[in-house]
Amino acid sequence: MNKKSFFAISLIFVVLAGFSFQCGKKKKIEESIETGKNIYEANCSPCHGINGEGDGPGAAALNPKPRNYKKDGFKYGSSIEEVKRTISEGIEGTAMPTWAEVLTDDQITHVAEYVKSLAASSAE
Ligand code: HEC
Incomplete structure (x- = not known):
C-alpha cells in the first residue's frame, strides 16, 4: 500500500468512527427522552400540562403558574444542567416541588x- 492510499483509508475510517459515535450519542438522547416522557406524564403533567404548555388540571389554582415551555422559555436557565438543577431543587416560593428525594x-x-x-417543539 502506498502512502496516499493508506492516508485515504485512514481518513475514511476516522470519518466512519466519528459518524457512528454521533449516531450513538443521538440514540442515547432519544432513549433518555422516551424514559423522561413517562416520568413527566406521571409526575409533572398535572401542573405543567401534557404538552408542557403550563395548562395541567392543577395549574389554574397556582400563583405563579407554571410557564408555557414552548412560548416562554426558561426563567431559571435552559441548559441541561440548569434545568436539572431547577428540577432537583425546586423553586422556593412557588408550587414547584423539590424532586431530589423522589427521583x-x-x-x-x-x-x-x-x-x-x-x-x-414549536406550539401548534
Ligand atoms: C405542583 C405543581 C408542579 C409540579 C407537580 C411540577 N411543577 Fe415544575 N413548576 C411549577 C411551577 C408553579 C413553576 C413556575 C415557577 C416560576 O415560574 O417561578 C414550575 C417551574 C418549573 C421549571 C422551571 C421553568 C423555568 O422557567 O426555568 C422546570 C424546569 C420545571 N418546573 C420542571 C418540572 C418537572 C420536570 C416536574 C416533574 C418531575 C415538575 N416541574 C413538576 C409547578 C409544578
Missing part, C-alpha cells in the same frame, strides 16, 4: 431532556 439523578436527567424536547 434518582438519572431520572432527573431523563425528565430534563424531555422538558427540553417539549420546549424545542
Whole structure:
C-alpha cells in the first residue's frame, strides 16, 4: 500500500468512527427522552400540562403558574444542567416541588431532556 492510499483509508475510517459515535450519542438522547416522557406524564403533567404548555388540571389554582415551555422559555436557565438543577431543587416560593428525594439523578436527567424536547417543539 502506498502512502496516499493508506492516508485515504485512514481518513475514511476516522470519518466512519466519528459518524457512528454521533449516531450513538443521538440514540442515547432519544432513549433518555422516551424514559423522561413517562416520568413527566406521571409526575409533572398535572401542573405543567401534557404538552408542557403550563395548562395541567392543577395549574389554574397556582400563583405563579407554571410557564408555557414552548412560548416562554426558561426563567431559571435552559441548559441541561440548569434545568436539572431547577428540577432537583425546586423553586422556593412557588408550587414547584423539590424532586431530589423522589427521583434518582438519572431520572432527573431523563425528565430534563424531555422538558427540553417539549420546549424545542414549536406550539401548534
Ligand atoms: C405542583 C405543581 C408542579 C409540579 C407537580 C411540577 N411543577 Fe415544575 N413548576 C411549577 C411551577 C408553579 C413553576 C413556575 C415557577 C416560576 O415560574 O417561578 C414550575 C417551574 C418549573 C421549571 C422551571 C421553568 C423555568 O422557567 O426555568 C422546570 C424546569 C420545571 N418546573 C420542571 C418540572 C418537572 C420536570 C416536574 C416533574 C418531575 C415538575 N416541574 C413538576 C409547578 C409544578
